[in-house]
Amino acid sequence: MLLFARFLVLLLLLGLSSCASLYFPPPPQVPLLTQQGEFSGGIHSNFGGNTSLQGAYAVTNGLGVMGSASFLHRNKPKKAENFDFFEAGAGYFTRLPDQRVLEIYGGYGLGSSDRTDRTREGVVEQRQEGNLNKLFLQVNYSAKKHQTLHLFGNHFPLSYGTALRLSHVELSNFKLDGVTAPGEDNIFLEPITFTRVQVLGPVQLQLISGGNFGLKHRKYLRAANAVFQLGVVVNLGGQEGRR
Numbered sequence: 174m175l176l177f178a179r180f181l182v183l184l185l186l187l188g189l190s191s192c193a194s195l196y197f198p199p200p201p202q203v204p205l206l207t208q209q210g211e212f213s214g215g216i217h218s219n220f221g222g223n224t225s226l227q228g229a230y231a232v233t234n235g236l237g238v239m240g241s242a243s244f245l246h247r248n249k250p251k252k253a254e255n256f257d258f259f260e261a262g263a264g265y266f267t268r269l270p271d272q273r274v275l276e277i278y279g280g281y282g283l284g285s286s287d288r289t290d291r292t293r294e295g296v297v298e299q300r301q302e303g304n305l306n307k308l309f310l311q312v313n314y315s316a317k318k319h320q321t322l323h324l325f326g327n328h329f330p331l332s333y334g335t336a337l338r339l340s341h342v343e344l345s346n347f348k349l350d351g352v353t354a355p356g357e358d359n360i361f362l363e364p365i366t367f368t369r370v371q372v373l374g375p376v377q378l379q380l381i382s383g384g385n386f387g388l389k390h391r392k393y394l395r396a397a398n399a400v401f402q403l404g405v406v407v408n409l410g411g412q413e414g415r416r
Contacts, residue, residue, distance in 0.1 A: 196342055199282075200365070202278075202311075203276075203336050203367055205274040206231040206276065207274060208412055212408070213227075213407070213409075222245050224245070227240075231410075236266075237264055238261075241259070258283070258286075268412065281307065281308055289301075303356065305343070306343045306345065307340055315332065336365050341360050344393060363386075365400050377405070379406045385399050
């Protein structure tokens with residue numbers, strides 16, 4: 174319970190923090206598929222307004238496909254940011270003998286991003302805009318340790334897991350104040366942990382906490398935005414047992 178509360182506080186602080194990058198990493202999708210015909214869907218967001226819709230489907234007993242759409246649109250006195258991004262991927266999943274799940278996915282993403290910085294008087298200082306293309310490889314793993322959250326006389330099963338995503342992102346068609354500028358690329362390493370609380374049947378609350386590390390030094394495509402999201406996940410048609 175204490176660990177869960179700490180994660181919520183950290184989520185709030187980082188969601189309200191000011192960041193300066195054209196890349197806002199969507200939360201890694203962790204469907205934890207177990208058998209053919211299973212569907213996993215979810216919606217995640219944070220206090221910064223970065224929202225993601227996700228869906229995954231088990232095509233066979235081992236092949237899964239997934240897709241997501243992420244959006245961020247906020248306009249503050251000193252800055253305005255817009256981010257629209259879409260991802261699709263496919264990969265392998267398996268259920269281990271002790272009921273844990275291992276998944277390996279690869280995929281592609283594309284979208285657009287822009288940022289406008291202003292003075293206190295509302296005068297535009299700089300506008301950045303461009304398109305983003307991304308290739309990623311991701312590994313998901315559910316942990317063995319399980320606990321139960323006791324709240325208001327009810328018992329809510331808790332489960333844990335980790336994911337590691339490696340992404341190569343390119344910034345193209347880049348413009349500064351409307352003038353074409355050289356694009357950038359970066360390699361991002363995004364390790365995350367997730368905690369799930371089963372609230373009703375297949376419905377689970379999920380907290381994602383993690384980091385974002387850029388392996389290259391870049392000015393506009395930096396690892397300035399970490400991965401912290403709170404959402405709802407639903408798995409339908411899967412095997413019974415904690416994941």
